[in-house]
Amino acid sequence: xxxxxxxxxxxxxxxxxxxxxxxxxxxxxxxxxxxxxxxxxxxxxxxxxxxxxxxxxxxxxxxxxxxxxxxxxxxxxxxxxxxxxxxxxxxxxxxxxxxxxxxxxxxxxxxxxxxxxxxx
Numbered sequence: 001x002x003x004x005x006x007x008x009x010x011x012x013x014x015x016x017x018x019x020x021x022x023x024x025x026x027x028x029x030x031x032x033x034x035x036x037x038x039x040x041x042x043x044x045x046x047x048x049x050x051x052x053x054x055x056x057x058x059x060x061x062x063x064x065x066x067x068x069x070x071x072x073x074x075x076x077x078x079x080x081x082x083x084x085x086x087x088x089x090x091x092x093x094x095x096x097x098x099x100x101x102x103x104x105x106x107x108x109x110x111x112x113x114x115x116x117x118x119x120x
Contacts, residue, residue, distance in 0.1 A: 001065065001066050001067075001070070001071065002028065002063060002064065002065045002066075003063070003064055003065075003066075003071055003075070004061055004062070004063050005061065005062045005063075005064070005076055005120055006059070006060075006061045007058075007059070007060050007061070007062070007078070008057045008058070008059050009049070009057055009058040009059075009060070009080065010055075010057040010058075011080070011082045012082045012083060012084045012085070012086075013050060013051050013052070013055075013085070013086065014048075014049075014050050014082075014083035014085050015048075015049045015050075015058075015080060015081060015082055015083065016046065016047070016048055016049070016079075016080070016081035016083070017046070017047040017048075017049060017060075017078065017079070017080060017081075018044055018045070018046055018047075018077075018078070018079035018080075018081075018117070019043065019044060019045040019046075019047070019062060019076070019077070019078060020043045020044040020045070020076070020077040020079075021043055021064055021075065021076060021077075022073070022074045022075055022076065022077055022119065023066070023069055023073045023074060023075060024066060024067065024068040024069055025064045025065065025066045025075045025076065026064065026065045026066075026067075027043060027045075027062065027063070027064055028063040028064060028065050029062075029063040030060065030061060030062045030063065031059075031060045031061045031062075032047055032060065044077075062076060064076055074119035074120065075120060076119070076120045077117060077118070077119050077120075078117065078118050078120065079115060079116070079117035079118075080115070080116055080117070081113060081114065081115045082113065082114045082115075083111055083112075083113050084111050084112045084113070084114075085109075085111040086111075091110075091112060092112075095110065095112070
């Protein structure tokens with residue numbers, strides 16, 4: 001039995017996507033580069049997504065197959081990491097105070113990161 005999962009991802013200009021299959025599922029295909037699948041690399045898989053001026057949502061699909069169980073149990077785990085690199089307003093007062101405590105000759109690249117995951 002096979003199933004296609006379609007996703008639309010919108011968020012900050014730097015995001016990570018973690019993909020893992022569960023319960024004897026196999027990743028057959030996806031709309032990203034096929035190298036990992038063709039080379040039979042084992043999951044989990046990591047996709048880094050970054051954009052510039054075009055803030056359109058990333059549309060992607062993942063095709064999975066299950067031969068030993070139905071789709072009644074979790075088949076696919078998706079984790080999304082968001083990296084707010086260019087957004088000062090996302091910084092907490094505590095983080096801002098910490099950054100300001102460094103001497104003027106120090107350069108810090110600090111950002112807020114989030115992570116959420118879901119089972120499908």
